[in-house]
Amino acid sequence: MAGSTLGNLFAVTNFGESHGPAIGCVIDGCPPGMLLCEADIQADLDRRRPGTSRHVTQRNEPDAVEIVSGVYQGKTTGTPICLLIKNTDQRSKDYGNILETFRPGHADYTYLHKYGLRDPRGGGRSSARLTAPMVAAGAVAKKWLFEKYGTTFRGCMTQIGDVQIPFESWDHVANNPFFAPMADVSVLEDFMDALRKAGDSCGARIRVMASGVPVGLGEPLFDKLDADIAFAMMGINAVKGVEIGAGFASVSQRGTTHGDGLLPTGFMSNNAGGVLGGISTGQDLEVSIAIKPTSSIISPRQSIDTSGQPSEVITKGRHDPCVGIRATPIAEAMLALVVMEHALRQRAQNADVQVATPDIARQRS
Amino acid sequence: MAGSTLGNLFAVTNFGESHGPAIGCVIDGCPPGMLLCEADIQADLDRRRPGTSRHVTQRNEPDAVEIVSGVYQGKTTGTPICLLIKNTDQRSKDYGNILETFRPGHADYTYLHKYGLRDPRGGGRSSARLTAPMVAAGAVAKKWLFEKYGTTFRGCMTQIGDVQIPFESWDHVANNPFFAPMADVSVLEDFMDALRKAGDSCGARIRVMASGVPVGLGEPLFDKLDADIAFAMMGINAVKGVEIGAGFASVSQRGTTHGDGLLPTGFMSNNAGGVLGGISTGQDLEVSIAIKPTSSIISPRQSIDTSGQPSEVITKGRHDPCVGIRATPIAEAMLALVVMEHALRQRAQNADVQVATPDIARQRS
Amino acid sequence: MAGSTLGNLFAVTNFGESHGPAIGCVIDGCPPGMLLCEADIQADLDRRRPGTSRHVTQRNEPDAVEIVSGVYQGKTTGTPICLLIKNTDQRSKDYGNILETFRPGHADYTYLHKYGLRDPRGGGRSSARLTAPMVAAGAVAKKWLFEKYGTTFRGCMTQIGDVQIPFESWDHVANNPFFAPMADVSVLEDFMDALRKAGDSCGARIRVMASGVPVGLGEPLFDKLDADIAFAMMGINAVKGVEIGAGFASVSQRGTTHGDGLLPTGFMSNNAGGVLGGISTGQDLEVSIAIKPTSSIISPRQSIDTSGQPSEVITKGRHDPCVGIRATPIAEAMLALVVMEHALRQRAQNADVQVATPDIARQRS
């Protein structure tokens, strides 16, 4: 209720601040008997880790995860899994002067009005650093879903600033710091270098998808699979828009085009993005999100101080010039957490359902 | 958990099917002592009502709401408010042949796989008719928020199919069946007439906003105000995308542009759409949604039947050629429900918070 | 959150007041495909119905249940089941003078302080009449649990006032208005007749049990099966105590006696009441509850009025001299609702669990 828990049956409770001693999460509801060790989780954390290229923040955090509970002799026990990630590279002095001034685009103003006080060190609780425990929890969900249903998750960047990124192949995504599905990312590197020199920042558009999702996940009316996806994606820092399938393009589509026809061998298209009536069709889940430009920039901005007087803000410190660059594994993790939640729900209420009609999405894949 | 309840502190539980005896909802958590009668609710229901122009479904439903509980001597008692809306114009025979075939773009396929059976009468539970109780509940939330904080809600259509709708004035919205903020809607009428003749359907883009929202609503990390808005909007039938503030346009903005500067007299812009760090700034909440084309069209579509064999589908019956036309009051209601929930939450945890910093958004308005 | 919903996966939302037009509930999460009609529910409602003997309130309510939604062609669809029970025999004038005075033992004082106003007609929302929808919902749960697991629920009165009721046979329970497991209830009738003449009321002790409960239901640490049972039982009007298994008698037991030994053919005793570590053993669930004397009595009581001045209260109207008399089917229903909730939860998280160890409780039964 106070907003730090995602999910109910696979409930992930997140804690910590950017510059506190540690961040982490508690996963309650992971099915028992699954093999799980730190290495299973670390791989995704490493994909999100800061300090790995000149295009992201230079804060050096190993983000080493520790399993504190819930695993016995290498297997999950069905009881809460606490994951702890120590903060090791805090430099709070970098942020010294922001306590009295509200940085435009940041949560400073709203946190102060909501809570009456705020932890200004690195953004405190509002820092994107708090996505790390979600990536860790997502890795647990991914593992279970893969072992149980063969579900896989992928993501890539499709736009950075005003640069459209053509889709060449999923194979390229792991080979560049942008998660771009293209072989030669020099255009992106040049763009980012120029942006940094200008003391400015930019937004990005990220695509994530899940393949091998069981048909039938999602609840009408409100806990629709796509509604929960939108909720989870908007929970990622800096996200300002979410699309499922054709998204905003569906506005100018006609019904004769948009509605995905069905053949005995599978769906004829996927404008739905894998969800009809809030329930998964078994096709790929297709999600796209908009990430706003980083608010922490060294260019001076007009603002006010805590007494309401005019003040100029320049944000120094170590920041990502495009927070979207590291957002792909985060969005994948959030998608995995939503699918996991609904996979468990589906078993609760509909475990006995048997249908004669073939699962046409699965046939094709 | 099974998806029919929205909210926790102001919890709205929705029930009913398109062609059952009645639909309705139970509101649990409405503060006591507010004057409330059916007329307070009926006004918004009438804005959403079918059969009011040639551009929407001809199903004739008065959608008369009845307060079954929770009000004593004209005042809310703080106990559950049950609202009942009788279905009066069911023609289930119109839908007779869709039981064996899956309509493309509809929930037929997913409901059958999820539940093993489905109510095919008018879409059963997946019908957009189930938004009526939410409009009713939203009217209750709107009333409380207006009396308590002066909060108001407005919405309009900004695009239908590929026709962009220029914003002229809020005053026009109530004067045409499209909720279009323009004086002369003949271009929209012509477009819709041609579409109907073609036996096709189209999508729409709707904008909704709330003014006079208190600063401080919304919870980090997950129950962010914008995350809950996205969740609620995706819960509306046919919605495929949600934007807050600048939305997808923020991808190509620069940080120097996007971050809304602050002056002692107020924010300098509203790219944030009224939410920073998941918490309301006190500025207008600005939300935009994409609605897909109606799936029920009379043009023949390729599909399969429940045994998996090829089949052609033509959907007769009474349908909206653009479900977006009646979506504005629905989206307003969903937004009101989210703001209401967070207004109550804010009181729970932060009732004692006092801040010296002025509320600059409220100063301006 | 506002207290009118019981359960999460099998969520029952209750609405209505004693003297409003109707009471009812919405069940969200009932698995699809189960045959269900009004008669399945009416039987239990009739067991709880008022006006059936001289020992209970003479209010004459048929308590006829109507299924408003969630059932199609005689089968549950997996969507919300709304059950409606009309109030037909309100005599609000009977309660005219209690608006200004607080009846001792009643919720008048607390409702006024909580809500600032209250519906005094028959106790409004605090009336035991609101248990009727729970009996209806419980009947749905009982039916599913019986068909799925063979689970059955029984209950009886074990004490009324200071009269201990010896257990002779379950067969007698249906043959007297007290739900007493004894053949000759004349001692109880004499006791009640004397009590009524004295213008007084008394408490009762009720025992309920469930047989054929699957092993493994209940969650550590907090949503223990017995914790949820205690929660549900305390949710029944007038309940002041709950025991599981040996209950308070376990205080003076020794460990050598209390701990139920295990044999290959089953447990050797059931001091645990069917729950160990918060999880069902598969043995009978054994629950006992204490119900306080009815607060509505015609003997004069000292009280104050709403201005804080001394006042004498005499409660006329139609009241049960022992609310415990009709409590047995209510307690059974609440127990069934808890078992149902946990049966669904168990499937969500532990559907894949397989154990070599035999289910010794089931062997025996």
Add this chain to the structure above:
Amino acid sequence: MAGSTLGNLFAVTNFGESHGPAIGCVIDGCPPGMLLCEADIQADLDRRRPGTSRHVTQRNEPDAVEIVSGVYQGKTTGTPICLLIKNTDQRSKDYGNILETFRPGHADYTYLHKYGLRDPRGGGRSSARLTAPMVAAGAVAKKWLFEKYGTTFRGCMTQIGDVQIPFESWDHVANNPFFAPMADVSVLEDFMDALRKAGDSCGARIRVMASGVPVGLGEPLFDKLDADIAFAMMGINAVKGVEIGAGFASVSQRGTTHGDGLLPTGFMSNNAGGVLGGISTGQDLEVSIAIKPTSSIISPRQSIDTSGQPSEVITKGRHDPCVGIRATPIAEAMLALVVMEHALRQRAQNADVQVATPDIARQRS
């Protein structure tokens, strides 16, 4: 949903096992701006700590609490407070042989059937050691409630085995290891010494109360204050019964006696235990719980092994011969957590309520 979180607005998520590296909890929803340091919490943990007398387990745990998050410059920030308690004195070898055998009265049998595997080290997740984080969380709730409303919590033992403990004074409770409200506890010491020699264990009865509780806390119908208290108390290991106010004694009371009369100067008695209609009256909350005898005893017991074959069990290791001895601070903490939750809820929905009627309970105290 998986049972490790207590509360919604003041939500405490518990994690860890008896012999893992650490146990702890995350508190989400603590209001901001309260001074909080480890010492505020440690005092209650020390009252519950093992190894402090010969009558409790000799496991030597300092139970030193560490605040990992949610506090900045000595004040709560309104974001999650993670509390960590390291386990330092595990001797898992003591428990070596219990993996293959089910200890009577323990959760071994049920955990295995629920999860398919179990952590046998010290009872794993089912150990009473997991109450330590709740005592820590309860200390935070107590502090806030005291500062805000002056609410205080007390508890004592009222019976151990078959020895009734007379109430002499609250002052004695802190001066003996039993939390007994009597000056000379030699009778209790003798009783316990004999019990240990006999290799047996016994139960206990604990009374807890809260004074200075605001009027109006608790929700009808289900989230009644007393229902939540019963739920929380049954969540404590080994509890088999819960009473509110007169409890089971109310069965043989008459209505003329039980219903607490009201005078302008206060209630005339407290059979209600501070709750009417599920809502606090402002009087002392009075709760009594039954704790079963410790299941871990060295006397041999009949049982079966995991293959279902007969087996004899003797439980060595370090155990409390009466788990009730250390239960008083645990029960106080659980009561404080429930009151805290409802205090926040009350503000959410009823913050605006004003009543002319005097708060008679508060007048007296």
